[in-house]
Amino acid sequence: MTALGLVLIGVFLPLFPFSMVFNAVLERVTQPMLRSVLLLAWPQVGLWALSTQMPEVPAWLLVWALATSLLYAFRLLAMREIGRWIGFLATSAWALLWLPSYAGVPPSQLWAFAAGFSLPLVFLTLLAQVLEHHFGAAYTGLYGGLARRMPRFAGVLVISVLAATATPIFPTFFAMLHALIVSQPVPAVALTGIWLIWSWAAARLLQGLIVGPAEPSPELDLPIAATWGYAAGLAGLVVAGLILIGSRL
């Protein structure tokens, strides 16, 4: 495999510093639908490139991938802008796809893992758009009090963040378990460390958004139909995750 091929895969299946390309692109794309497509398609391109260009993943790449994931998880802690937060979490999660790839997990399952990581981030992208529309910026720690101001929105936001950070029984949880059981002890310990940092970052993000005194503003809140739409989407995510990933454990 050529160095150019590795760079190409490293851009789409994140390996630092090539991973910076994705975050730069995501930052420039402001349209939420386009962002969502980007989030869904990017790792799939990487997996396709991996399966065609690199049938066998060398062991040394795992260290690079884990370091990339750990770096972006760590950077997530201080990130307050939600758009970038989504990009960093995506980079950290997609880098972990190298582990099951190395272990020879079939491409169809890798596809499901990648989609499982991406879909909750799509929900978050759409929710961030609502915040930008109402407050001018989707920024944690800036206004807060969303649980009182927009309770339906806050509920959907909390569940989406939990889904994105590998909380049971969302697909990300089962994808992490898969990655864990195919890993050797040292990568497995690193993986659990990354998982812990995600949880920390998720709690920081939520605390800055939902907690705090505020007056209820029903006019800003998600319409009931949209809330049901999100709820159905998240429930579908759980069911699909259980069928496509959870049942194969």
Place this chain on the structure above:
Amino acid sequence: MGRKVARISIASSTASFLVAAILLSLVLSGQEVASAAIGDSWGSLIFDPLSVLMGLLIAGISLLVRIYSVRYMAEEEGYGRFFMLLDLMTAALLIMVAAADLITLMVSWHLIGVLLYFLLGQDTRSKSAYRYGFWTFITYRFGDLPLVLAAAVLFHTFHTWSLPEIFTALAANPDTTTFFDLPVSEVVGALIAMSAFARSAQFLLHTWLPYTMDGPTPVSALMHAGIVNAGGFLINRFAPVFAYTDNVLHWVFIVGVFTAVIGSVLMLSQHDIKKSLGYSTMGQMGFMIMECGVGAFSLAIFHLIAHGLFKGTLFLSAGGIIGQARYDDGVPKDDLYTFIVERRPARNRQPWLLMAAITLAIPVAVLLFSHLLVAPNLFQKQGAIILLFFGWVTGAQLLFATYNMRSENPWRLVTLIVFSFTVVVIGYTLISHAFDVFLYPDPEFSTKLYRAAGIDFSWFVILVVFASAVIVLGWLRAYYTERSQQEKWHSPSHWWRNFYALVWREFHILDIYTGLTRGLLAASARVNVWLRWG
């Protein structure tokens, strides 16, 4: 809407309590252990003695908490959300105790931490409630990870998620090894113990417990009465693994003893009553883990049930006590005042040698008699001897305290206390024996657990003698200090004041964690700046 949710919640809770009671009665009547599964490899539940007993406790406490919450939370915002979260929490706890496979156990174990975070942050306006809720959440997440690693090791070794299958395979081949040629029982035992330590607030992973009092009182009751006990449950669930360990239970014992001592010291030194209660739970959790460490697994279950009921009552009656304190502050009165104004008798001291003999001898006699009644082979188990030793310390401490009590007839008081102590010890012994027979009916298995916890006999004797000496010296010191204070006021030494300040500041553990957290966040921001946030 909120009222309807509360009604549904109480109805479902009552139903789950009744089902748990029926299941327990079925198991008590000798019914075969039943199981149920909704998936091929995971999603299975088992109704063995441990799960049905714990299920009844959880269903009972959560029913009481919900009944209490109906009025207590009536004027709070998010009434319906609170009951929904309580329902989810109860479901997660019930699934956890009945999980028959590792994935179901991990899912419920993880969800409990997440749900507790949102229950503690019920008041979404309170930043401090979320701040302290976060400590709980992150400690619980830290504790989830060893369990996940243990599950991965077990799956890698035995190629199944099913707990009964894993335990059978391990019993058939206890020397099975895993990564780096390490014994699987030792590796998994150590990881499970770490997970239990985080959940049960053992030393260094305890800071969340005394500070999570900003949550609603019913949540505190549920947390202190049920959730925090999960560490003891987890160790019991993995008893078939611990039975084949060599060293893990010794560490469990050390961590438990250390936590019990530190928790008790911190409890006594705090001015804040809520923090004091939190540290009291920490001390109890230390004692529970210590019981596991000496091989008395069933006793740990008895302890966690007793503590759960006691602490739950304490929290739920906290409101009444605060009301009562408005009329009586409960501060002990001065000796001179009670003697002259209230005309109560002055302390009536007895010959100290006689009192010392009674203090040391009677508890030993009572404890030995009651335990030999149910277990004639008692002295073959080191763990039982250690527990007897602790019983002796407690009994002697009780009698020691009577020395300072005022009574017109001190001998009557001593007789009554000895009689009460005897009744309590015999009751405790019989109940704990019944728990042992119920949870671990195979005496050979119980012996294996005690053996796994045992140490070299000479070391054992040295440790017991050392501990006895420390305790007796402590009593003498307390006696001497009190005598000298009565004669002349001595200002505490510089060393002693520094030590007190250290204890009062909770050994600066919290400051260290806070500093570490701030450092990590600052480093994260710095890395982002270097990389231009891209």
